[in-house]
Amino acid sequence: MKKIVILGCENSHANAFLKHMKTRPELAHIQCIGVYSDDVAAAQKLHDEFDVPVMASFDEAVGKVDGIVITARHGDHHYQYAKPYMDSGVPMFIDKPITCTEADAVEFLSQLKAKGIKVTGGSSLRHAFEIVQLKQACAAQVGGATVGGIVRAPLNMDNPYGGFYFYSQHLVEMVLEAFGRYPDAVQVTAAKDAYTVLFHYGDFTVSSLYTVGSGEYYAARFAKNGTQGGYVANQGNEWYYAEFKAFADLMEGAEPDLSYEELFSPVFVLNAIDRAITSGQRELICYPEV
Template identity: 30%
Template sequence: MFRIGIIGSDNSHAEIFAKLCNLKDKDTQEYAFPDCRVVGIYGHDKYRTEEVAKNAQIEFIAQDPREFMGKVDAVMVVFRHGDLHKEYALPFIEAGIPTWIDKPFTIKNSDAREILEVAKKHKTLVTGGSTCKYAEDILMAKNIVEGQDEIGKVKTAVISFTTNFENEYGGIYFYGAHLVEMALEIFGYDVKSVTSSKSKDCVTAILKYSDYQVTLNFVEDLMEYNLIIIGEKGTIVRNIDISNVYKLGFERFVNMLRTKKQPYPLENIYSSVKVFNSLVESYKENLSIQVPGN
């Protein structure tokens, strides 16, 4: 049995992940992940933490995340604010404990880079970021782009997704990470530069690749999400269904524990953080920004 500790109760993801693990499926009356249990939770807000523990049948509430040491086989760091993630994740990564770090993985490039380096040094399995990149529509689009059989070589593409600019969790970083990670999963992580601008309800960003550009629309409170991929032989227009992504993402995490293999390159997550920061810098400075290297 893999014992999992959750760090950060403010995020709805804490309760969603814990319920996926701890509660039986309503239809099958079976556990979706019978070899896993969320056995403990830590959070800043006492009442919210108690609420999540009650709703998801989590037995142990830690007063300090260090109490998880020796009691868990893995942790999930799911605080809403990405600036908290490095602080709470590093002690477990340094201890060799497999770690999930939720979106936004980090806000600062330097935080993501440090996590990557510490994980490599201690040979610790680390994954996370947005679960939306595992949506079936995203993986379908990725296969089309990579295969080129259906639409030929890509000429350009547009993806539109919801966001929220005004919040206490880092502004656009809190929700915008979904769109950045979905786009990079489809079109690749070698973005050369980013040019973006901001209006009242939307940030539009152009990701420059070697052979084409991809436009991202971060739209305040958008209700439907879609992508358009234009190729030499045809065009794909598709809505993006994210209704099952929590389970799909959690499956990647559990499979990492089972196989002891990294499910998703950490370098890709680091690239996502760098692209996102270049995007924000671009609209703030009104400049086209080169995505930095290591």
């Protein structure tokens, strides 16, 4: 039996993960021995539904678990919650945004890498079937070289969970997973309830649209002689399963599907977008050397 805790359980991921552990035979060997949230009501709700213990502090399970799941809504809590468990070297799942600040990202990445901790996470949208297909089309150069693309995803700016950073990684993760983890620069144009973001790669540019108050997802790739993609069907339950299964596999000895740098790259892209919203200028993306 593999024992885990869920730290920051106020979003839909915690509920979905617990349901999958309860209903999927291949996850039946995983036991959640505690949940923690600074929103006490959220933790209590999971206790009432799944009979999981509520932890008094996020660090009380150190030395007692085989892995940790961090799904706090505010990205500023993620590194904080992970720190006490890092010396034990247990695998980790970190929800989006991995962190809000670049400083936290650099320190977090450095510690994970130095200790050899296996980690997965980010936005569940990278597991969407349509995004996986686009990634494969880009890699195989279906229809020829990529000449551009377009991606759409929701945005929530008015929230107590980091504002722009709370929901914005979904779009960024879709772009990076399909077209490449390291765009060079971004530009932003703001309109009413929408932000157009250009992701500049070496040989092409991907146009994207954040829409406030909408739940639509879309992703397409333009090749020299063809187009792939379209609407991305909201299959949240399946996305949650895919990302939790990836974490479960780490506890069984599997290797992460992304490098540390690839997993953390959205943080630096998001910060560049945030700067571009303010400056109105093209902003270079500053990836660290760790």
